[in-house]
Amino acid sequence: MTTSLEYDYLQRKNLQPQESGEDQELALTSEDYSLLTDLYQLTMAACYTGEALEQRWASFELFVRRLPDNFGYLIAMGLAQVLEYLERFRFSSSQLAALQATGIFAQAPERFWSLLAEARFTGDVWAVPEGTAVFAKEPLLRVEAPLWQAQLVETYLLNTLNYQTLVATRAARLRDVAGPQAKLLEFGTRRAFSPQASLWAARAALAAGLDATSNVLAALRLGQKPTGTMAHSLVMAIAATQGSEAQAFTAFHRYFPGAPLLIDTYDPIAAAKRLAERLDAGEIQLAGVRLDSGDLVTLSQQVRSLLPGVPILASGDLDEWKIAKLKADGACIDGYGLGTQLVTGTPVNGIYKLVEIDGIPVMKESSGKLTYPGRKQIFRSFAAGQVKADRLGLVTESPVGEQPLLQLVVKQGQRMQQPESLAQIRERTAASVASLPAEVRNLDNPMPGRVKISDSLQELIQQTQLRRQKNPKSKI
Template identity: 60%
Template sequence: MAGGNLAITAADYSLLTDLYQLTMSACYVGEGLAETPAHFEMFTRRLSNGFGYFVAMGLEQVLSYLEALQFTGEQIDYLQQTGIFEYAPAAFWELLRGGKFTGNVWAVPEGTPMFPHEPFLRIEAPLWQAQIVETFILNAINYQTLIATRAARMRHQAGDRLLLEFGTRRAFSPQGATWAARAALAGGLDATSNVLAAQQLGVNPVGTMAHALVMAVGTLEGSEDQAFQAFHRYFPAAPLLIDTYDTMGAAHRLKTQIEAGETVLKGIRLDSGNLAQLSKDIHELMPDITIFASGDLDEYEIARLQNAGTQINGYGLGTKLVTGSPVNGVYKLVEIADKPTMKKAKNKATYPGCKQVFRNVAEGCDRMALATESPQNNEISLLELVMKGGDRLTEPEALKTIRNRTKVNVEKLPDGVKQLQNSDPYPVEISEQLQALTKEVAARLKNYT
């Protein structure tokens, strides 16, 4: 089979996992460990792309997935037919047939800035359940966290200028495109051109026009101006893309038409050329016209344009928003059957036990501690219980709420942490109790080798 269009629905999510999650779970069943209480935490070991922080995003998709998780008879038949599970215990298949997620989830609210080694999600569930859900959790959160972080950085640089998400054609998949649109808006952008994502998010899509319309209509009807007039007959409020041929030539003709009362123009878009200089020249020519720019822009280019005194009022962000070095979020076992555990591999060591992150906003620092510890003066606990026994404890949040949380939280970060280049490290203290437990578990693990 060629796979058709490989469309994915929520019913498919149980198999949207790595094979080893299933083989490990079968092993747990055979060894009588499947129902053992286990605790896994998700965190990053480092920040990617020179970021000074990352913005946690994707929790809503994780909770929806966990609520609906189940294996169909057809899916179980497929697994059995592969021959891979020939020696798996019969009880494994019974577990899958009746299985669903029955655990607890602790997480930081979406839109919360986080730092290396700090857990921003914890799964507490029977071992087989906590194992099988790893792949989807990492997929949903890592990608959306990358997009939300880049969006927050772009918003910080752009101030109150309009920021639009144009990344669908460059996102890594149709599913990725809708997740990218959601994360971009939650991270601080104003709207998306992705019509499906806009419908699902309950907002209106935005957009302008492409060079193809100018070329097609202009070629068939005689001129670039006729293409502009044709588009405005049906979409009179839409900005016009004026850089298909001669940007300033188009601008001068439009000014003449405005002065003659032949057209009304609210905005123009630039997609090529020296954006800073063009924006200045057009602003001088038509000071009341909104100028919008696009074309492989990111937070660094926005900063460069701003420093060059640009007259750009808004930006369209695409390729460099929805792609880039991934957030390296990992999902590691920290406790099994009430016994703290840790990984000791070189450069990949982890902290044992269930943890909490306490933030002192006034002093601009965090304290990573055991979950049993209490906040100190001026500290707030970041991880919250959002699912208990497989049931959600919170309603899905409005996108506006998450976007506002992101904005407020990023604004509170120290200025040095928000720098685009050579950002200052955010101070994260390891509590004395966590340090002591780490030494204790490390000593115990020496006997395992």
């Protein structure tokens, strides 16, 4: 049964409690952000509070240990949503009551509840700008804040940065392979892992180089115009009730003159021939045709011969490898609709690890999961406009003809920069990818970017390991 405290929370959300106490909609609003976390973040925060550690100054860094297979780089994305989240970091009285009603925190210190009731993010954040290429073990972001705050934000930060970085990297690779002139459209909403993910996927894809999205809500929220053609169902429905595929095309153009048409519901070559006759007769205008199945190389070549001035868009589980093969085989395709393979796939396995507390460097030494201690900076060097190498060093080090990548974006809980536009991020993505050596951009067996560990960081690793070995019972 729903408790009175849980009922209050459901009422605030304008939801009716079920007999089982379940919220069947599971919709998400910005008011819910602080509860969108793993339980252990809250239990750890309670423990820190009980042990009088909650206000100790802590530094956590978010990075990947290794790149996904056949990825030579990642494109950092999702920072804008991280900053929005940190600005809205709050716990309402009804949320706290719902937490208390679980009984999980019965032994938590009273100070824990007052801490959450007054919660605001008051720390600093350093991050690489969105659209920047990064490599394994390089922090995309560093949070410096009181320990309880830095701990609680982990789950949400990983969620948005991991997913948007995955989609942005795939989008950047697709643009790199397809070339600057190809029209690339994001069609992944129905395959994204959730409605929320579909919005993030659309944003990340646009910011990393795609031209438009079919997601109407995402497009309008981002100040863009949504794009799309039609589904086979429209052609089949009108053909079945009015007599032919040609009548379906005529009907669609009656309301959307000149719009692209999907021509492979039945026979794409026959459809192209009929459209060519109508074009030659001046009966219609046509912005493009889409092929969604079959031998795209042969079909596109035949359609091009029949409709020489009409752009051809291809879709159907395409990825960067398939596009590269289509181009190599001589396909006559001007653009691509990209869905499943763009918004799903091998995840970016970002992690968020404590690297310093109270000025004391710490590191994880588990087999295969070693982390580097101390607050770090990425120092990037260039030669003839190309990335030469990265040096992962400590924040106390100075660049030597290098560009520091991590920038201060939040200071004492306040943003330090104005939000960037998609156009700005897209431009940075293109420049960042273009600056990478060819072997890093390869689709097959790429050579990941070179990252050198600085002498100072090497020394700190050794000192940290030695300190732990000398004092294995230390609290740190």
